[in-house]
Amino acid sequence: MLRDIADLCRRMLAGDRRALARLITAAEDGGAALPAIMKEIHSRTGRAHVVGLTGPPGAGKSTLVWALAAEYGRLGRRVGIIAVDPSSPFSGGAVLGDRVRVPARGAPPGVYFRSMASRGRLGGTPHAVRAAVSLLDAFGKEVVLIETVGAGQSDVAVRTLAHTTVVVSVPGLGDDIQMMKAGILEIADVYAVNKADKEGASRTAAQLSAMIDTGREAARAMGADDPGGWTPPIVCTVATRGEGIPDLVAALERHRQFLQRSGRAELLNRAHAAAAVQDALFTRLEERLARPDVACEHTRLVDEVGARRLDAFRAADLLLARLGASE
């Protein structure tokens, strides 16, 4: 199987789209394939501009993502799209399928599209999404667009993958929804107000602007890291008609250039590497816990904790000692 992975990677790097698709599937399935893939391709990654798009359902993110892909295409850029579906913890499947995501007339030529379930596992961003970004990067995609749904931790986790984060808003959502988004507003490098032909678009843009100011003041008061010379622009779009899309691409390009020029690209690259190492550590830990000898002890210790004869931290210490001994 691992020999297959090496072979698939060679074919993918030579431009084989079917090999790319099979590798993403292998990454989704997890297990030993994931480290094997990263081993083969890591030296070929780090060139793509990774853009995360997040915001509430109904904001038209899918349409916006496709419009962006088409515009990048006109500029001669090779684009990949990863749509991260909210996971169903019960069935383990994606709630929203490709069905509602791919435009009716099909994907524009040259755009690679992939929908993935977020699975809701512990440990933040699913490894599979991280691997898929690396695969598209190594495949030669110059721009990778990641679309996430909702306003939860997965949207914040996008930051551990993306260079530029776009928060998509929409006129006419109530103040409650605006509150909900407050947590994700601060992660934005660029704001898009989509469906800007609807009533209330300018009010939404003004609200966003006010929230940005408030957030920046609060951050400054708390001594937080200065955004360093970048003021997040607010771009109004009507994705269904392509309006504002060139402006949005221009804003993304300006942010990419800002990252390079200011040295923040290097900082981001390091932060992404740290997140990847942390994810890999958790994966390795889980693998070791699954080894037969350790799994037995693990089960016994969990039972002890359940029976209140042991606290969880003591159990963790005993397990770690066992992991070390089993090396």
Place this chain on the structure above:
Amino acid sequence: MLRDIADLCRRMLAGDRRALARLITAAEDGGAALPAIMKEIHSRTGRAHVVGLTGPPGAGKSTLVWALAAEYGRLGRRVGIIAVDPSSPFSGGAVLGDRVRVPARGAPPGVYFRSMASRGRLGGTPHAVRAAVSLLDAFGKEVVLIETVGAGQSDVAVRTLAHTTVVVSVPGLGDDIQMMKAGILEIADVYAVNKADKEGASRTAAQLSAMIDTGREAARAMGADDPGGWTPPIVCTVATRGEGIPDLVAALERHRQFLQRSGRAELLNRAHAAAAVQDALFTRLEERLARPDVACEHTRLVDEVGARRLDAFRAADLLLARLGASE
């Protein structure tokens, strides 16, 4: 400091509310206090009925939680409330403060209320929330209500703490919002349709009912675990007027009794213990990574990964070997 913790725990177990408050603060601050607290109190936990309430902002969850607390109070039950705020990744603070959470006339006597920031850290449920639940449990609270905001992973994570999960819905949210909630619908043991005096309440209840049926069919088709004789009830409430609250408490009590009778309480207890051990493992791992000798190697390896000279899994393996050696 750790001697202080032991002393505070003794005072808390003797009924001192100020000691309880200081221990929750210590747990929030993290570090060595957390394991010290759990060591002192773990044998006194496991008695409270832990109820998680989740749902979109604007559903009136805070009002509902307070109405539930008042009703439990009338029944002579001691109640604790933990409100988990969506975190701000930028400022690290809670987005919604206590201000909008505590009822204008103040907390009913005997109810302990605490607001905590979710912080959005990797690894799922914040340890501090887990510790706060244990503290309220050991303090003698018979019911612990956990309120979470939003529709993200933190809501799913509540399941690793709660015995009974209530998904709060509300009439008049669009279908898009209903879609968003699909991911969390399946975690519900009880559904509440709050603001049921608003137009569309019966339609919302019917939609919920249909989504439950669809979800159960899908789960059955995929061979998922059978819910085992429990059909999640849908309770209509008007929390501001106390309407439907006795019905909701009755539904929660029925679920608690179902858990006991069916043996699922024991399974849940074990699942919660497993989650606690996993969280503790991640904490211990992070602590070890912060040790001066390991921290240096960690930094060097992250740099290597950032420079694409090493992949993240290989870096994780080298780090784990180092952790083992540093024991």
